[in-house]
Amino acid sequence: MIWLIARMANRSLGDRNGAGVSDRDEQGRVYFEFTPMGQQVRVAAIDPQTGTEVIIIAPASASQHDMQRIATAKLMRKLERDKPA
Numbered sequence: 136m137i138w139l140i141a142r143m144a145n146r147s148l149g150d151r152n153g154a155g156v157s158d159r160d161e162q163g164r165v166y167f168e169f170t171p172m173g174q175q176v177r178v179a180a181i182d183p184q185t186g187t188e189v190i191i192i193a194p195a196s197a198s199q200h201d202m203q204r205i206a207t208a209k210l211m212r213k214l215e216r217d218k219p220a
Contacts, residue, residue, distance in 0.1 A: 165207055
């Protein structure tokens with residue numbers, strides 16, 4: 136199991152076309168957990184403010200940046216969807 140705490144303040148995890156994912160908090164923290172599983176990697180992205188966690192499964196050949204970008208985008212969508220009305 137590999138843990139990574141990424142600080143992404145004042146930048147987004149955007150794709151090559153410029154579409155970005157906004158950071159969750161002003162400190163830009165998202166916690167990542169990478170768990171290798173054969174030819175795949177289980178990636179958990181965790182919001183430290185709410186404890187919300189999402190999981191993606193990626194090929195082990197994918198870059199860490201791409202795994203983080205996809206997991207962060209999924210986390211941001213979940214946080215937006217779960218936001219109180």
